[in-house]
Amino acid sequence: MTDQPTFPEPRKPLTPAEQEAARVAQRKRNIAIAIGLVGFIILIYLVTVLKMGGAIANRPL
Numbered sequence: 501m502t503d504q505p506t507f508p509e510p511r512k513p514l515t516p517a518e519q520e521a522a523r524v525a526q527r528k529r530n531i532a533i534a535i536g537l538v539g540f541i542i543l544i545y546l547v548t549v550l551k552m553g554g555a556i557a558n559r560p561l
Contacts, residue, residue, distance in 0.1 A: 514522065
């Protein structure tokens with residue numbers, strides 16, 4: 501075994517078809533993350549409203 505570090509092979513440039521496939525995959529991931537984030541926000545909102553209960557409208561102003 502040698503003491504010299506081993507480095508990975510340099511990456512080859514992507515072909516136009518591979519670039520387009522990567523762009524499509526990235527867009528799908530971004531949409532999935534956005535849907536998850538919106539769902540989480542809605543969940544937090546609903547839990548907050550349910551914890552406050554219906555009596556929140558009957559409070560003195």
